[in-house]
Amino acid sequence: MKKTIIEAIESYDTIFLYRHEKPDPDALGSQIGLALLITHNYPNKTVIAKGEMDDSFSFLVSEEAYRYRETEVQEDALVIVLDTANTERIDGDGWNSGKQLIKIDHHPEVEDYGDVMWVDTKASSTSEMILALAMEGKESKGWEWTTEAARLLYAGIVGDTGRFQFSNTTPTTLRLAAEALEYPFDTTELFTHFYENSEALIRLKGRVLLDFELTKNGLGIAYLTQQTLKEYGVTANESSAVVNAFANTEGLKAWVFFVEEEDGTYRVRLRSKGPVIHTIAEKHNGGGHPMAAGAKVKDEAEMKEIIRELNEKCAEVV
Ligand SMILES: [Mn+2]
Known part of the structure; x- marks a missing residue:
């Protein structure tokens, strides 16, 4: 070849x-x-x-x-x-x-x-x-x-x-x-x-570390709304730098970031340490690798659906 x-x-x-x-x-x-x-x-x-x-x-x-x-x-x-x-x-x-x-x-x-x-x-x-x-x-x-x-x-x-x-x-x-x-x-x-980040990103990372949720199945969930992004002076694009902020949490199997766009839709960043997640991304306007993928969701209902699917995947993997 x-x-x-x-x-x-x-x-x-x-x-x-x-x-x-x-x-x-x-x-x-x-x-x-x-x-x-x-x-x-x-x-x-x-x-x-x-x-x-x-x-x-x-x-x-x-x-x-x-x-x-x-x-x-x-x-x-x-x-x-x-x-x-x-x-x-x-x-x-x-x-x-x-x-x-x-x-x-x-x-x-x-x-x-x-x-x-x-x-x-x-x-x-x-x-x-x-x-x-x-x-x-x-x-x-x-x-x-x-x-x-x-x-x-x-x-x-x-x-x-x-x-x-x-x-x-x-x-x-x-x-x-x-x-x-x-x-x-x-x-x-x-x-x-x-690996250098602006002060704004480092402070946003602090906020993410405080606020992220962890389900009993080992799914980490973080939300970055337009309001939060504006408060910290970080764009939706730049916020990709904090995606691994809580990656080392004990018991974490996979995690997801919902990042709100200007138009109210959300871009989704999915990461995993075991459960295959790109198949979930593909169902929601996205794709990527088994352990790192991206998607797009239109509303809160679809967000909940992704969380449900991810939780299920996490439960399958010990
Ligand atoms: Mn590549």
Whole structure:
């Protein structure tokens, strides 16, 4: 599969790279990391990254990386979509206007799309997969890596494995991360940015720690209303930084955050240490991984329904 993808990259002059909306470090790292690898090794190719940037990740990727995002996809171009399980979540239009479409992802299969699909659910992250691809390129095509590409791909793995702590961290993850670490980027600086929070977020975290509920089945529940978010000066987007606030509570099996949007609907963040929760997310306008997923609910009734389903799941797991 890696050989097929490298051959595809070699046979196109113009390559568009997409990833999912509301990007995380893995989406950004795999996308821009791959972009840098291609442009470094094939300087005559045009590589265009699509998608909107989020200021909170400016330490990782600058707005510059997306300066050609408005360029329309030509019909003779290659399109690669990274870290995105279903086409609905692709950030930007035109992904289906190229000549060939490749999907590279590690999420559980939600939707088949693309002429070539490389889906490895055992990979910790799409960045890990791109590192594996880069290893193949190094061995078979003499690809050189750049320090910046190594930094981005390493950052993507750090993001999706929670600093190599989650159960998705495998020997392969660590071996590939070690390959990236051969390059002289500053990991201390990277980690500082990753886990640094504003004072507003730290205080919101305190509020969450005081207020979260814990059911007898081991389900943690937290609500962030618009009123609370405004009181602390934190946006719904930024509040994702407190999602693990009470993760280490004894007896906790899974937890959920209901975050109110401006329009009164709720975005739902689901996390787990055992019960599989992405199937519940899929029933409520969302999806994700077995242990980390997201959904959307329209009202309080649906919120109660999710809590009921999660409680049931938690009860099944000892
Ligand atoms: Mn990912």
